[in-house]
Amino acid sequence: MSAILLAKSVTVKFGGVTALDNVHMEVEEGEFLSLIGPNGAGKTTLLNTITGVVTPVTAALSLGGKDITHLSTHHRIKLGLALTHQIVRPFQSMTVQENVAFAAGYKKVRNILSSFTSVSRAPEMKKAMEFLHMLGIEQYKDQEVSKLPLGVLKRLEVARALAIEPKILLLDEPLAGLNSQEAGKLADTVKSISQKGMTIVMIEHNLSEVLRISDRLHVLDNGRNLAQGEPAAVMNQPEVRAAYLGS
């Protein structure tokens, strides 16, 4: 199994603070990797470096074998990357279905000319229904996003990210803010998506769900690699326990 996403010697500095110090991460095709570590370990910064939102001091990033270190964000997305936000960001002016339909039409908005010539939205609206169904929120399809509960919006984020048919899906704390029952259900949905072959990298603090659904763990602690490997084995390592419980 080849590494679909490679992040080598990633160093990021914000002003004087070193957020990431020579971090190295590999993601295998089709696996479900969870990125864990205490608050401020640099998890979201690593994710943002991969998507190009944050510009690193040094880094060597490759996706599906192609070097994406110097590409702009939308180019990286076109190469098969997708990201959901820690704080949900639905399009307020659109309904739930339109949110996903817009993402589903990613081929049509790829270049200016094709976006101008294509008009029909029906196929994308239909495709959007599939993703909404996959995430179990098809009954909210015509509602304005401003009035929807957090759980639905979290699922909308995932559905929208899937709609651009990425090779690898980056989830930034998808379960944050959900009660345990909702979190469990969303975790199962995400697991089923992974089992259908989608490579997933998830940042999550809800360790019980992480251990339950992840194939592999990668642990960061104040900007450095701490450990990585099979979930149960990683959790038993003393330095991981110390990092979480604070020695």
Place this chain on the structure above:
Amino acid sequence: MLFIELFIQGLIQGSTYAIIAVGLTLVYGLLRVLHVAHAGLFTLGAYLGVAVTNQTGSLSLGILVAALAAGIVGMGIYRLVYEPMLNKPPYVALIASIGLYIGMEELFRLVFGPFGLSFSSAPLQTVVVVFGIHLRACQIIAVVTNVVLLGGLAWVAQKTRIGTGWRATVDDPQMSACFGIDPIKVRYRVFFAGSALAAVAGVLVALLTNLVEPTMGAVPSYKSLAIIVLGGLGNVMGTLIASLILGIIEAFGTIYIGDFLDRDAIAFAFLIIVLMIKPTGLFTSR
């Protein structure tokens, strides 16, 4: 010799810009609103200042009345115009403010007539020769008032509790409310202070030109927008320095590149060049 004089004239012009712009930058810092009608308060101050001085013969009373009246009108504008629009997109307040400015300009013309107002006998016109340079008392006072007022405001902003309250509310209204600072009161105080300063600037310009017209606020209404961008939004010291730099550039510009660009074009060319190099303006906006 000529360069010194151009420099001084630039300072004088920059000073009047600064006193107007500071009110605008405070309001923008606080509410993210482009308060174009602020220039209407500048004109209102000029009219009241001259009218009261002509009646009572005392300039200081004129300035006081102008500042107080403009301050109250400024607060009224916040309450009636901007408060209901705070949650609306930015262009709503912008267009409303422009409509308000047009209305104010017309009201001045209808109330005070189209011919403009002058001092019956303009005070502070005595000429002082400072190593060869002839300066009118009002020109010197314009620079002094600017330094005193803005320096004082900057000091208040930095050192006093009210000032920190203002800056905290600019940064994060909800957070500062948790520390017992009522953001609404702060807004009223900022509108009062900013409008009063604009009125003082109005009287100063009336002293410099001895002419108050309904449309005298047109130039400051857009030029001070350029200044608050240059000076960094909500940044008092930044606004002061940006205004002085702009005044000096305009003074030298009119003489040396006057036949290529007119005065307004020089100011905005300078602004766009700065923004291209440093998109956040000369100084970091607070």
Place this chain on the structure above:
Amino acid sequence: MKKLRWVLVLCFTFSCFGTGWASDTIKIGFNAPLTGFAASDGKSSTLGAKLAIKQINEAGGINGKNLELIVYDDQAKASQSIPIANKMIGQDKVVVGISGSYSAPTRSAAGIFQEAKIPYISAYAIHPDITKAGDYVFRTSFLGEVQGRAGAKLIGEILGKKRVVMITLKNDFGKSLAAGFKEKAKDFGIHIVNEYEYSIKDRQFGAIVAKVKSDKPDAIYASGYYFTAGPLVSQLRASGVTCTVIGQEGYDSDKFIAIAGKAAEGVIITTSLDRDSKAPETADFIREFEKLAGYPADMVAASAHTAVKVAALAIKQANSTDPEKIRDEIAGISLKASTGTIEFNSLGEVSKNVQNQIVKNGEWHRHSVISDPKLLAPPEK
């Protein structure tokens, strides 16, 4: 809150009724800048025109009918005067149009009046292209170039000053004056040391004043209106510049003296309204205007008054309201008006003396008269 929206919509629909009910008056159209930066000249010119209408109607009107002045506000903008001209011609059916406004709106209205074959008289706008619109367009004041040449003669010959600095207002008024001045400067031995330009919005002239001081000229030829020239002259004097300042009809208003105060003393301007004129037309006008308006007469009011008198006389002589006949009468007219004798050449321009006025203890007074027909001859074609 909802009610207010309905009120807004209702009051708007009621206002849709036009005002064109028929009446037996002879209509004369008049466009002037009643709002905007030129509102003061708009008010003066409108009052000057209304005075003429009042005088004519009180004297029995024309062939038994009263004159009616249809006034519209063009904000001194070209885009505003186009619909106005069309409204005057199309709806109000004016027999003559008069411009009491600046050059830009007058130029665009002139083209429309020419096309509609209705005579159009420009009271004080000085742009050369106005009368070039065609044979239906006339001008009762002299061109910018002509007045500029008069300024050169005033400085070079009458005052004998040789080193001159020009401060030119950057609009068509200032530019055409400067062109005329430069054209004749050499003939009168004038050496132009420097020329500075300023925008109509400027009121503080610190930079230009400082530079002029370092040039040390014998005289300054500064173009502007009273609301720019007033501050300019007072700032020149305050910074120690003592040489004579020569202006033009744009200064011609008592507001100039009110603004510049003591600094106005000794300023000389080329204009067409002579305050000390013995001629009855001028003296009467000055007295009557002050009674009607409540403030002393100025050149803009006098020009509008003259233009209306020209139109009225032409209608009377044509004894008809047929625009073509009125046009022919205007072309051949000879009228002694407050701003001098009005006789048009083939291009619709006038050739009249230039009255130089000087500010003496706070008032405009006669300084000298230039009546050099060759110098002041307007263009023929």
Place this chain on the structure above:
Amino acid sequence: MGLYEISLATGVGIYIILAVSLNLITGYCGQISLGHAAFYGIGAYTVALLSKMGWPMYLTLGAGFLVAGIIGTIIGLASLRVKEDFLAIVTMGVAFLFVGIVRQQEFLGGEMGISGIPSHGMSKPGYLALVCGFAILSILFSWYLKRSWMGFAFDAVADDEKTARVLGLDIKAYKLTAFAMGTAIAGLAGGLYAYYTRFIVPDTFGFIESVTILSMVAVGGIGSIFGVVIATILLVLMPEFFRFINDYRLLLYGVLLFSVMRFAPQGLAGFFSYLVKRKEG
């Protein structure tokens, strides 16, 4: 239709093209522009110069369209670097720069402007038909655009740029396209204005005119086509209807702008849909 009505209708037609073109930039793409009159001016000056050189009308109008669009794209590039708070002020700077530069160049007629622009050669009603044709064309174009995927992309950019970028949208390209289209159509309106007045001065294309155009879009309801068209007709005709009360016309205009923004900030479009909803509700 008398002379007056035709000239008024032609003026309304030109303003509709202008307002619809600004709506592409400000309404669809959410970029506030206070300098739109500069491109109106670029179109007018291009057509004025070329027509005086004898070029036929369709060529000059095409040139005005292209030149304004090209300069618009360049300005768009510069504006991409600026935070959206500053965008309004930078575009305002563009309005002043345009007038400031044009006023100083002799070949552009400087203060005197350019006069003697050859006539369009059509009858007045004929020219009105041409202007209305272009107006309808620009309305249909923006109506089609709203339905196309480009319109969908513009909605996303206007709604939340960061999210649109993370969904793979090339934000810069779409903003530039909106700028280019909007400024080009404004250039066309400028060309039509040049033939309509047959002489142009710099001041007609300054900051005040940009504010007038933006007010039409805002009063109409940002992003809505028919709201903007109705608001344009209202704001052009209103001063004409209130011609007889000369002294209060501008005051009324200011009050109207203020009260629409105060009481119906979503503009006429919002106001009508509010009525429709209330009827259904």
